[in-house]
Amino acid sequence: MTPQQAAFSSSMSAVRIGVEWGFMLVCRDWAFVDYEKNLKIWKQPIAKLYHVAAIMTNVKTCVMAQEHDPYGNLIANKFGVSPPSLHDYLHG
């Protein structure tokens, strides 16, 4: 690994964990989509379930940003960017 690559890797490692946090938020709040024994392919709309769970995670982020802190979740807190209001997110 060249010095440029090493520098790039170290600088990116601080932020790439945020990608995993996004999936963690979905599974943390909506445990149903993380329980394989409940998710039966060809019997349940699993993709639809995960899609809706992600939407509800975004809804919770918007609600929490108005309720507690200006960020709503740890990813927004790390990057210092506030989400929109719930109405703007769903109907904006």
Place this chain on the structure above:
Amino acid sequence: MTCSLACVRSWATGINRVAIWSFENMYSETECWEWFRFPKARMSEILRELKLHDSGCPDGKWRFYDSRGIAQYAFEPMQVLVVFLARMSSLNTWSRLVRFLGGGSTTACKAAFSIALEHIFVHFRGTMSDITRWSAEADVWAAAVHAAGVAYDMLCGVGSYVDVVVVHVMRTITTNMKYEAKRTLFQHEFRSLAHGGIQLPLGRKLSSRGQRCARRCTRRVLRRIHRRDFPSLRASCFRPAARLLWLLQEPRREIPERGGPERSHRRLFWTRSWATRRWVPFATLEIPGAYAPFLPRRWPPLLRVWRSGIRSLPVYHAWFQGSDDSPAGCILVVNERCAHRG
């Protein structure tokens, strides 16, 4: 509001149920946090914003119709939301949830859940499928990524991340791919589905793609994201100077169920670098520019998938990021500046 919480016996299920369902009287603030994931005071707002407060019927109730068009169940709007959130947030079976939800039959609860699921998916999937919706914030995202510690000259305005997660599910054993309700066929095996998503720095998921069988899922989902999402995303969200898009994966988590973990792992997520001839972590990318003069004659097998996309793009050099002993992630970076750095 006068409500009765006196329990009456349900002859259908044998479970006590409340005479009049009332959200205000049945659930405390703590229970709302634990089971619904939202503050109790905000539930009515969420109900209204999700457009669940009015079903369109004269009495405002949601009705579940069977295949003959006959209404089997009627639910209060808040009851539909409560059933949906409680189901999504817990691992309990329906029979255990029924008592918390006020009694009644599990079939009725499933009906309420399906009403809410279908309603939210139909009305609000555009919030995630419309990938260019937040293009006005692209500069804000890029600045946020830069402020978090990424050198700006390395990331030319990237404002979002892409990743794929594997969701393990059960696959019902079937005969000729048809579900059969017979005794010996009620076995399951594990399958894995992949969902790909684009994550914004502000913590909202921008897009979600799925579902794909996970044995070769990551590549397929990423390819789908590239083909459908990235052209519009790049056109609207990325700055004109952007030359760099990157994907992250976590290879060690994606162990296919067949072929042995080591062999499949290497086949799926490692490829041989044409520069060093070493096996390196594999990632996929979309490169803006004409890359054809710099492509090797023999393509690594996995990169062959991207050949048509890479060929027409003007980038001068590519290098792999990551090493054999770094399972945290892998990045394939293409940046025109790399040509000058050698």
